[in-house]
Every structure is written in structure tokens, then in C-alpha cells.
Amino acid sequence: MNNVSKIEAQKAVLTLPNGQTHELPVLQGSTGPDVLDIRKLYAETGYFTYDPGYTSTASCESGLTFIDGEQGVLSHRGYAIEELAEKSTYLEVCYLLLYGELPTQAQFDEFDGHITNHSLVHEQLLYFYRGFRRDAHPMSIMVGVVGALSAFYHDSLDIDDPVQRRLAAYRLIAKLPTLAAMAYKYSLGHPFVYPKNEMSYAENFLNMTFSLPTEPYEVNPVLARAMDRILILHADHEQNASTSTVRLAGSSRANPFACVASGIASLWGPAHGGANEAVLTMLNQIGTADRIPEFIARAKDKDDPFRLMGFGHRVYKNYDPRAQVMRETCHEVLEELGITQEPLLDLAMQLERIALEDPYFVDRKLFPNVDFYSGIILKAMGFPTSMFTVLFAMSRTAGWIAQWKEMIQEPTQKIGRPRQLYIGPTERSYVPMDKR
């Protein structure tokens, strides 16, 4: 499965309260922290481990994405995100995530052809949209219609058939932009725009989103390139909440469309992919630079649920490398659009500067993450804030399905079933209602 299989390095010895010792094998990957293999711990000692937020837990072995939070490093199959964002394309990164190597021209052309030829959705899927209110959040539509794909594509549901697994992966990568653009058009009451095979992936998405049948529409190549780069930056990110959701759903052998729908649901949360929408809401709430200290104080106040959206990360304790590329892209897009004054960008940059000088954020190593600048770019490109997380889901579908494929292909794959530390009432007898 991976170029480097895990190797057993040394052993750790655990001494239990009763004096019993237990050896834990230490496993090494190709890079990053070693792991203590606790798979036999409960069977041999009767102890569970306890890690509710999975802050110290490796849930799987994977060869897709490596993150070094201290160094601010992110790579896919060994290629640094900064290089991929500059030199690659989203579809090429999809191929890399799925197959482990950058494609030759012939391999890419074949892959691109498959994606292009699966970009249409079954015509009856259009009726699903009509069941939603026009003001439905587009993420609620995406959770519904992506799950509904399994009702239409019965020839790609057999997860034990590699041909069907590949077909499901291609259909998901190809159809997400079409479904996402349809969700936007539906919110406006505009007619759906069909994909055009002669367009690139990002051009097609922008055309399906912003063109109208009543007049010609030219996709701005600079915006198409910026869109493609944003898709690259969001494609995969190790075992984050939504990817772990997809893996757990897939471990029960649910079909890939249902698994990706579960990932979309998890990504929607403002602590995760919903943060890009929450950043714009927060910047509009702050309004002017003179109110930044008030919101910084709220972010630091333990009694106030307000957090600085777009700041902080479970893994990055340095700058999120994607945030830096995003900030450069932001300036490119605003310049291309001739937007010389973007108050929200000015406010964001002031907020970033003030926060990064504040000991609270510095001590906790809270830096801007991928979501801090993305919303400003997407707003400038014409997307409403409600579509920001939809774009994140569109991009992350490649990562989700590549991680799902990696898991399903794992010979030792089994259903994920965590245990718990039970703190509820111990055994007691039923009391009839008239005796309570």
C-alpha cells in the first residue's frame, strides 16, 4: 500500500498499578513521530487508553499527507504544498493523492478525460434541489444530494471491486463542482448551467456558477488559476475531523457516496471547514480596526464562547503553510479585479498583526490557518459566504475519497469501534412509576 511500511523499532515498557509490566512495540513510519502500538493493550492488561480529542492518537497508517505542525510543513506523497500550489493543478493533485505518483502526460490526459466525462449528474437529481427552500444553506443541500448519488450510481457501490471503487472516486471528484454550482444557482432562482467538456476543471466550475444562458460569459483565466490553487490548498490534510469521519463511516463498509456525505456534514462545523464562512462573519462583526481590541479581549475571555475564527489549529503550532499561499493569492485576485480598497482584507491583516503580537496567541502558538484569508478571496470572486464551505467540501472530496480508498485497500481493515471511560450510574433496579 505505502512505499514504506511501518517498521517495529524498539519497545516501550508500561508498568501498571499492580506492578505488572506490559511491552508496547514502537512503530516507525517514514517520517514524523513514532507510535506506541497499543492494539493488544486491552486484551492483555484490561486497560483502555483515554484520548477524547485524539490529541495523541494515530488512528491509522497513511501515505497520502504529512504534516509537521511545529515546522509548518504540509506535503502530499512527499511533495511540498507550496510547490504543488505553484506548479501543479488540482486534478494533478487528485491523481497524486489517488495513485501516489505525479502522472505522465498520457496518464493525466486519461484521468482528465474520465473526470470530464463524469461531470454531468443524473437529470433526476435536479428534482432533489426543488425540495429545498431557496434559502436553505447550500451545505444542507450538499449533504443531501451527495448522499443521494448512491441512489443513482449502482454500478459503483461494490467497494470490493477496484474498478467500481475507481469509478465512484471519479464520479465524486467530477460531480461535486456541478452539484455545488447547482446549489448556488438554486439559491438565486437561476437556471442550472451544464458543464462544458472543453473547459478545465476550475473554468467549468466558475462557468457553471457565474454564467447565465442570456449572455456570453468569459472565465477570467487569473481567477480560474486562483480557484484551482484554492482547490489544491484544500485537497487533503491528514486525519482531520471530516476525513476521520469518512474513514469511520467507510470502516462499516458503507458506500463511498454516503461516506463523503458524512464528511461534508462534519466539515460544516465552524470549528472545522465552516470557519472560512465564520471568518467573514467575524470580520463584518468587528467592522472597523478600532474594535479589534474588543474582540481580541473576547477571544481571550474563557467565559466568552467567542474565538478568533481562522486562528489556531490542532496540529500547526507554526504558520499554516496554506495560509501564506492564500494570502499571496488574495493580493493577486484583488489586483486582477482592480480592487484597490478591500476593507475586510485591511482589517484581517491588522487583526493578524495585533493577535500575533499578543502573548495569549503567541504562548498558545495560535497562527492564522487556511480559513483566515480564503473567505476574502472567495468574496472578491463573487461567492456568497454561504458557499465558502461548499468550495472547501468540493476540494476535500479528493482527499476524502483517496483516504477512503487507502483504508478499504488495507488488508487488515476492520470496523472502527472506540471504547469509553464510563462515568454513568452503576447497576440499579427498575422502580415502578408509582414508587418514584
Ligand code: SDX
Ligand atoms: C480546519 O484538522 C485539520 O487539519 C483541519 C483543517 C483541514 O484542512 O482539514 O486544517 C481545516 O478546520 C482549520 C481550523 C479552522 N477552525 C477555526 O479557525 C476555528 C477557530 N479555531 C479554534 O476553534 C481552534 O483553534 C481549533 C478547533 C482549530 C483547534 O482547537 P484545539 O486544537 O482543540 O485547541 P484548543 O481548543 O485546545 O485550544 C488551545 C488553547 C485554548 O486555550 P487554553 O484553554 O489553553 O487557555 O488555545 C485557545 C483555547 O481556548 N484557542 C483559541 C483559539 N483557538 C484555540 N482562543 C481564541 N481563538 C482561537 N481561535
